[in-house]
Amino acid sequence: MPLTPLHFGVLAPVNHFLPGKVSLVSFTLINLWMDGNAILYYGFGLSRPELHGPTTHSLLASLILASILAAIGFRSRKWVIGAYLGGVTHVLLDMLVHSEMQPLYPIHWNPFYVGLMEPLSLILLPFMIWFLVQFSRDAVKCFRRRDGSS
Numbered sequence: 001m002p003l004t005p006l007h008f009g010v011l012a013p014v015n016h017f018l019p020g021k022v023s024l025v026s027f028t029l030i031n032l033w034m035d036g037n038a039i040l041y042y043g044f045g046l047s048r049p050e051l052h053g054p055t056t057h058s059l060l061a062s063l064i065l066a067s068i069l070a071a072i073g074f075r076s077r078k079w080v081i082g083a084y085l086g087g088v089t090h091v092l093l094d095m096l097v098h099s100e101m102q103p104l105y106p107i108h109w110n111p112f113y114v115g116l117m118e119p120l121s122l123i124l125l126p127f128m129i130w131f132l133v134q135f136s137r138d139a140v141k142c143f144r145r146r147d148g149s150s
């Protein structure tokens with residue numbers, strides 16, 4: 001799912017049941033990093049790269065990339081959890097809808113591919129909306145706190 005905001009739907013139930021335990025910033029950064037090739041392709045018109053290659057879209061790669069990102073903010077448990085949660089859930093969601101992925105690299109095929117992009121998107125959409133409601137509510141709280149009113 002290159003560039004899709006639906007990955008953030010994962011955060012809605014996590015934020016609901018474990019409020020304040022996962023960093024939105026590290027979750028966002030790892031998702032952007034993993035879809036970096038797609039961002040370069042769709043955003044800047046660079047030649048078509050391997051969008052879901054094993055260097056970004058495998059469980060092994062997600063753990064390596066998340067570990068690098070986690071090391072940057074290792075003093076924050078919230079940061080580390082966000083990096084790993086974002087990386088692993090990115091692969092878990094993408095492997096269902098991209099046949100060319102190799103989620104279990106070095107195994108060179110995708111046993112989890114079901115080809116159900118639309119149904120998965122429809123399932124994730126309410127979670128994405130739920131996340132946006134949470135985000136908006138938290139942003140309003142933050143601004144009110146800064147203004148000193150509540």
Ligand SMILES: [Zn+2]
Nearest residue numbers: 001002035094
């Ligand atoms: Zn992806």
